[in-house]
Amino acid sequence: MNDFALILLHFDYFLLFLQQFEDLQILAATTGKRERRRVFGREKIEIYERRVTSMKKLLAMVLALVMTLSLAVSANAFKDDKSISDDYAESVAVLNGMGVFKGYEDGSFKPEGNITRAEVATIVYRIYTADVAKNDKSGLYATYNKFSDMAGAGWAQGYIGYCANASLVKGYPDGTFKPSGKVTGYEVLAMILRAVGYDKNNEFSGADWALHVAQTAQQLGVLDNVAKTTDLNAPASRELVAELLFQGIQKAQVTYTPAFGYVTDKVIGTKTNSLGEKNFKLASAAAADKWGRPATKWTYTTGDKSTLVVAKADASNTTKVDECDIAKDLGITSSKKIEAAYIDGKSTTVTDPTVTRCYRPQEHHLSGWRSGPSGRGL
Structure with missing residues (x-):
């Protein structure tokens, strides 16, 4: 019992x-x-x-x-939700509700588990395209791959192919992507920041790419909930990946021009600021549960349509x-x-x-x- x-x-x-x-x-x-x-x-x-x-x-x-x-x-429906860090629980809950970042078939999320580069490319594909359907269209891009090690990518070929051609992911100098490799925090940040519109000037390349990624993320507030002791150069946990991606999709998208650098899309007149708003109509409002406890209600157009996160x-x-x-x-x-x-x-x-x-x-x-x-x- x-x-x-x-x-x-x-x-x-x-x-x-x-x-x-x-x-x-x-x-x-x-x-x-x-x-x-x-x-x-x-x-x-x-x-x-x-x-x-x-x-x-x-x-x-x-x-x-x-x-x-x-x-x-808890807003999370996972059987191991008590293991999810309080700092990242909201991100995990909302991305799961949106159908963007789900758990395992046994009902667990395994927040401390590692996650592969192929899996993160899959999530970034869903965020960037809003294609979260079970039978999504990723298969159309299975032959688009630019990397030499895609034969072993299996189910992820389409996701990686789309992201590579959209310049959301980049491989290694030897021409590989290493789809089964454990993703690091810096690599996750680079992917989601490219989706927001950065790296158009190739600032995330070269020997100091991680430094430039960290600087951009810090300036945007993506790392506000992440402890300063977190090693972003190490393999990232699933819950940390959820936090970085969720914060990223709430940041204003930008457009790059040589004359003015990065300009937010709001400045140039678009109606939606972030990927969350543009692709999912993501919005939040103060709310309360049935017992009156303070909460935040997140609404979106996919998956569960809404998530109530109780403080x-x-x-x-x-x-x-x-x-x-x-x-x-x-x-x-x-x-x-x-x-x-x-x-x-x-x-x-x-x-x-x-x-x-x-x-x-x-x-x-x-x-x-x-x-x-x-x-x-x-």
Whole structure:
């Protein structure tokens, strides 16, 4: 019996459980760092959410029962979705939903597994052409290959052939492509940046090609979620590849001219900026799941049509807490002011705009945190 069955034999029971909280209150407090506080039910289980502009995750505290159900937390449908890095989970989920980058037949994604150059060429083909059909048209390009080792490429010949002729992929000086070779982070970046419109001046060639690739990716923000300690010259994991490709398809496409260099397509008057917009009508909007937890809803024209990515909790409490406990967990050391509050999703008047009334600067070094008022909502 799996974890889901152990906690809840029937989902209907869970709905009945939630119905007992008919006076469910959700209060949101926002500061300069976009912080949010929630209070659930009669027992005043308090939740403090923090949205930051850095790579820290959003606190989305829920009841222990809800937290146990992985389907309520993750947008990924893979059986090994808990192994996917929080920093890359959104990219994996959306690309999978689009039908661009899928998992294995056994239902796994194998996020830490390596991926071949042929497999990435296949994904780049789908991104560049929006051809994600099971019986796609890649076979038409099987004889287009420019490389000497395509006899062993098998199913990937068409994908590699298309990408080679579109100058999205390039081989090695010896004339090979090495389709079964493990792809590196720099190679993935070069492929997706060419799809965006770069390398028209052959800046991704020569001894310093990787440096130029890294500089371009960094300037565009493609590497914002990637740890600086990541070795992009090493074989890339599947989840890292998903991140690089997903960020790449959201960047504005460019056109190169000798006189002006690279100019974004928006400047020259095209209606769509990125590959995601152009080929998939990719768009995102703030949303929430059925329990009111903050989420991002991605919409597109292929595959599942949409993916709801629910924010992952930074911390969780399964017993009654007050705002001081929450502030301590989040490392808040000064009073915060509430910008907006909501009850059951509806805006409400804030009677007490102070979030952390318990903080005492003069006592911080001696006793740490004082216990604040209990039994109150906000």
